Amino acid sequence: MTSPSQTAADRSDTPGLGSGGLKKEKKGKGGELVGRSPGQLMWTRFKRDRTGMICAIVVLAFFVIAALAPVISALYGKDPYTLYGSDDPNLLDEFGYPAGPNGGISPEHWFGIEPQLGRDVFMRLVYGMRMSLGISVAVTLLTVVTGIIIGITAGYIGGKTDYFLSRVIDFLLAFPSQLTFVAFMPVVVALFVPPGDETPTYVRVCALIIVQWSLGWMGLARLLRGQVLSLREREFVEAAKITGASPWRIIRKELLPNVVTPVLVQGTYMLPLFVTAEAGLSFLGVGIVEPTPDWGALFQAGARFYENDPTFLLIPAVAMVVFVLCFNLLGDSVRDAFDPKSGR
């Protein structure tokens, strides 16, 4: 942690100057006067890390592909729902497996076609990634925001609030997470949809987000609570208090900038976990279901047909391993860039 001491030094340069002094300093931060900000330092260090840069590019590519799925679909000329196998009887053999070698990979169908239904695997993967990544990004954002709010509240206010929030965290941590996701999925879905009705996909998406979010934030909140507990005793916070800064201002200007590092690092570690957890739920059949494409659902179908058509599982599998691996390496690089002292 370099930032607290730096911020402390910055702040203690202008004690008692009031808001005018602080404003002037803020201007200086952007310019050349104060030197490089922690963010700039982090960026320079990060750029030097070759693994980190490559992984960042790969991860970014995944997000771009996922975000541009409709564009790719238009350019590629296919969509994830059409049953190409029934349109063209030559694509599937009499058992319903792709007639061509390697799961029917051809210039027409880049990643082959799905056994039985004959949908395009490339399109299903791209749209499936879009679904999984979208859900995971939403969960990560919600988790991070909740973690920050609860962690800072508990740490800064302390006393009874802290005690209460810590007990809530203890309570939620006793839930076996994966099992709870699975168990509460139908209940959350039932909140939106009357029994017997067909469940729309967006409801399942919302349910997945809610379920993972409500059991995801405790780790970060606990971490930040600890950080804030020690930060609030520091001189720069005391100085801000003496100059008459409101609690809101202290949280926003003194505490938040100092917890950016753990938040970013935890966030990068969390996202791949949410991606694999979401895929796991769909794999078990309680997440996103047919016919909506989803990364995890592809594994379920892939495992079913693996004996006769291994390609169908291996393609999404390689994509996921590359994504998770790169994201984990990126997480390590982000941590190293922020905290050069942490030798691995």
Next chain:
Amino acid sequence: MLQFLLRRTFGAVVILVLLSAFTFFVFFGAGDPAAMSCGKNCTADNIALIHQNLGLDKPLPTQYWDWLVGIFAGRDYSIGHCSAPCFGYSFATKQDVWSTLIDRLPTTASLAIGGAAVFLTVGLGTGLLAAYKRGSLIDKVLTSISMVLSSAQIYILGPIALGLFVYSGLMDSPKYVNFTSDPAGWFMGLLLPWVVMATIFTAQYTRMSRSTMIEQLQEEHVRTAKAKGMSSSYVFLRYAWRGSLIPIVTILGMDLSSLFGGAMITEFTFQLAGVGRLAIDSVITLDLPMVLGVLVFSAALILVFNIIVDATYAFIDPRVRLS
């Protein structure tokens, strides 16, 4: 020690009561469980009958109280008496929840124990080796392999392993046989799930034991021991190793509690009828009493393992005081 155990057990019981109450109210309050359990072709008479049989016509807090009392004292249903640890009857199979759980437990426990034995031996072994030979080729290879494997998932490796060993005819399909009746069959039947499960978990232990060992080797007391002229392997195993145990015991406790509570994805992939499989099946059939039972059971395991882990700290590090 006794005081510590009593205090923690009391805390765990309080959390379990809260957790089960929360789950109970959400499950039985969110919709009509009778309509869910009855299925599609359900008449109003049927629903009324189920309500009466299961005591669902009473107010929710009374229902919860009955459920809670049932666990300790047993409970009488119109279908018969349900003896002491009574978690109710399954909506789907009409079986006693507790006896179904006990029925499924050996599979899950065998899976957890065998898997843990494999990933602990391999994970700690490779981690210690990598730390001992830090910076060497072995270290780099081991670290990279564990990095890649930790990014794989059971639902990816499972089908691949099945393809390599089972579909090709090298091994029989994984299955659970009773250990006491056929130890060899038990071992062979679970070998593949153990190895696949352990592959995922091993990576974490390799990385963790390597990094904590390296940290420990830089400690003052380790340096002193070396300076006294003790052999480096003795210092490595006797001094540094002990210090690196705490983080390992912490994650081991977390992993074991989740494995004993049902390794859902492993059991689903290998078609093993354990607690995890039971949970998925009952969620899909909306078998609420069963889901509630499994959830409370797994949460209890987590809390028990937490207590065990905290108690173990005191044995590893004498500076830790339990009270």
